[in-house]
Amino acid sequence: MSKQKQEFLEVRTGEHFTTGNHAAAEGALSVGCKFFGGYPITPSSEIAETMALRLPQLGGNFVQFEDEIASIVGILGASWGGVKSMTATSGPGYSLMVENIGLGMMTETPCVIINVQRGGPSTGLPTLVGQQDIMQTKWGAHGDFEPIVLCPNSVQECFELAIEAFNYAEKFRLPVTLLMDEVLGHMSERLIIPDASKITKIERKKPKDSPENHLPYKPDENLVPPMAVAGEGYRVMMTGLTHDERGYPDLNPETQDKQVRRINDKIRLNKKDIIRVEEYMLDDAEYAIISFGSVARAAKGTVNRARKKGIKVGLLRLITIWPFPDERIEALAKQVKKIYVPEINYGQITREVERSVHGKTEVKGIFKLGGAIHNPQEILKEIEGDA
Amino acid sequence: MSRVEIRFAGFGGQGIGLMGRLVGEAVSLLEEGKNSVMTQSYGPESRGGASSTDVVIEEGEIDYPKATELDYFVALSEEAYQKYIPKLKEGGILFVEEDLVTLDENAKKAKKIFKIPATKIAESLGSRLYANIAMLGFVCANTKGIFSEEAMITIMKEKIKARFVEKNLIAFQKGMEYKSDS
Numbered sequence: 001m002s003k004q005k006q007e008f009l010e011v012r013t014g015e016h017f018t019t020g021n022h023a024a025a026e027g028a029l030s031v032g033c034k035f036f037g038g039y040p041i042t043p044s045s046e047i048a049e050t051m052a053l054r055l056p057q058l059g060g061n062f063v064q065f066e067d068e069i070a071s072i073v074g075i076l077g078a079s080w081g082g083v084k085s086m087t088a089t090s091g092p093g094y095s096l097m098v099e100n101i102g103l104g105m106m107t108e109t110p111c112v113i114i115n116v117q118r119g120g121p122s123t124g125l126p127t128l129v130g131q132q133d134i135m136q137t138k139w140g141a142h143g144d145f146e147p148i149v150l151c152p153n154s155v156q157e158c159f160e161l162a163i164e165a166f167n168y169a170e171k172f173r174l175p176v177t178l179l180m181d182e183v184l185g186h187m188s189e190r191l192i193i194p195d196a197s198k199i200t201k202i203e204r205k206k207p208k209d210s211p212e213n214h215l216p217y218k219p220d221e222n223l224v225p226p227m228a229v230a231g232e233g234y235r236v237m238m239t240g241l242t243h244d245e246r247g248y249p250d251l252n253p254e255t256q257d258k259q260v261r262r263i264n265d266k267i268r269l270n271k272k273d274i275i276r277v278e279e280y281m282l283d284d285a286e287y288a289i290i291s292f293g294s295v296a297r298a299a300k301g302t303v304n305r306a307r308k309k310g311i312k313v314g315l316l317r318l319i320t321i322w323p324f325p326d327e328r329i330e331a332l333a334k335q336v337k338k339i340y341v342p343e344i345n346y347g348q349i350t351r352e353v354e355r356s357v358h359g360k361t362e363v364k365g366i367f368k369l370g371g372a373i374h375n376p377q378e379i380l381k382e383i384e385g386d387a
Numbered sequence: 388m389s390r391v392e393i394r395f396a397g398f399g400g401q402g403i404g405l406m407g408r409l410v411g412e413a414v415s416l417l418e419e420g421k422n423s424v425m426t427q428s429y430g431p432e433s434r435g436g437a438s439s440t441d442v443v444i445e446e447g448e449i450d451y452p453k454a455t456e457l458d459y460f461v462a463l464s465e466e467a468y469q470k471y472i473p474k475l476k477e478g479g480i481l482f483v484e485e486d487l488v489t490l491d492e493n494a495k496k497a498k499k500i501f502k503i504p505a506t507k508i509a510e511s512l513g514s515r516l517y518a519n520i521a522m523l524g525f526v527c528a529n530t531k532g533i534f535s536e537e538a539m540i541t542i543m544k545e546k547i548k549a550r551f552v553e554k555n556l557i558a559f560q561k562g563m564e565y566k567s568d569s
Contacts, residue, residue, distance in 0.1 A: 017412035017425075043429070127430045187452050188408065188425040192414040294452070301450035376451050 119370025524562025
């Protein structure tokens with residue numbers, strides 16, 4: 001197909017050589033995202049750039065808002081208007097968004113936030129890599145909620161997990177974070193975009209009852225309420241206050257317990273369907289590396305190099321970091337002598353791994369504080385010291 | 388073919404990023420069975436500052452996307468040469484823009500050194516902007532089997548703006564044909 005014709009397609013089927021940022025944007029478009037609200041920030045700006053160019057070609061809308069606070073509120077509103085919506089940012093922007101990510105959790109609003117991580121805290125390292133926003137994506141907003149956070153490690157996966165992020169958002173009605181990092185955002189490699197018919201698209205459930213009887217927050221058996229779109233005749237209610245099934249504020253412990261328990265349980269009880277990991281050479285492993293994001297590429301390099309030297313190392317790569325795969329890690333702890341956790345922060349996933357192993361094996365974090373990813377040799381050196 | 392790491396480096400404005408992108412794209416999309424990853428130095432620099440781009444090429448999956456020990460180092464400025472020559476592995480291969488780089492004892496670890504007056508060649512075609520492509524032709528001719536002439540020509544025709552394609556193809560050809568004197 002000619003390049004010109006491809007410009008106006010939602011799904012640009014074919015082989016491309018492109019960056020993680022471009023791939024994530026194409027993934028979002030492929031699954032039907034029609035609204036982007038954002039404020040450009042390094043190292044995520046190419047996502048906004050791609051959406052600004054592509055959305056108008058596809059009948060969608062792009063808004064550059066005055067800041068990240070307006071951006072996140074804008075995409076929540078767009079979602080209630082019935083379109084798949086997203087934003088993209090980096091740590092400083094995500095910090096501004098967390099309050100209204102909480103609003104999205106409470107109003108059960110499907111949308112996607114991409115965070116291309118750079119070094120922090122604060123403005124930190126604008127152009128260089130970090131993985132320091134792990135806990136922020138879990139605990140950033142106040143109150144109890146269970147987020148879904150996905151961590152790609154290749155350009156191909158930036159595309160695929162952008163699709164998956166929208167599908168989780170629509171299926172479970174919540175803001176989902178695609179947590180990338182600068183290395184992935186800016187590196188180029190092959191991206192294969194499949195035929196449009198091969199792309200799984202999940203759409204939010206619509207109400208089946210009549211508009212007069214509709215209760216906007218009455219859940220189905222999977223604990224997720226069907227969602228009406230403003231303008232379709234159904235009552236649409238949104239409030240950050242604790243609300244009953246009608247969507248009316250109802251400020252008492254019983255309603256709070258019922259509602260907040262449900263928005264957590266809709267994820268907790270479906271954890272098995274959500275959690276995804278990649279296992280590499282773990283079958284006979286005596287040592288394991290747990291890794292995620294771009295660093296997992298280095299970790300795989302470590303495994304390959306260690307195996308050549310006869311050291312039995314395997315890799316457990318976290319694709320979803322939230323919900324956290326506690327059970328898988330506890331099982332791994334019974335198998336291996338030690339678990340190594342290389343990450344570009346001062347021990348965020350390491351602490352979760354320590355919690356999950358319940359003392360059954362030793363855990364060692366290998367930390368870089370931002371600006372560069374580990375190389376396979378550095379991680380190998382740590383393992384060789386013990387093997 | 389096992390893992391090969393190439394770094395192109397010079398100053399902002401020489402088209403260093405384009406060199407990496409063309410090679411990476413040619414390999415990934417046109418060379419059967421090979422993969423490539425391209426990364427670029429990324430910072431607040433602009434025109435005139437140091438610029439570098441790495442391409443890792445391998446048959447099979449590429450685990451670590453960044454360069455660790457350079458098999459090939461292509462230097463188009465003195466600053467870039469000084470900065471990155473320590474990264475060239477013992478027995479690696481060095482390419483230099485001979486009018487812009489002064490070799491010192493660090494170059495001794497290279498198994499082979501290829502020198503080309505890429506900027507002069509480009510100027511003979513009307514603009515020094517073609518120097519990067521002349522250098523690419525030179526690298527292509529002297530690194531047999533890593534990336535092919537045919538793939539590079541196809542990618543250049545696709546990626547370079549139509550009005551510049553012809554001159555760039557000539558620059559590439561001149562680079563291919565140039566014989567280094569050492």
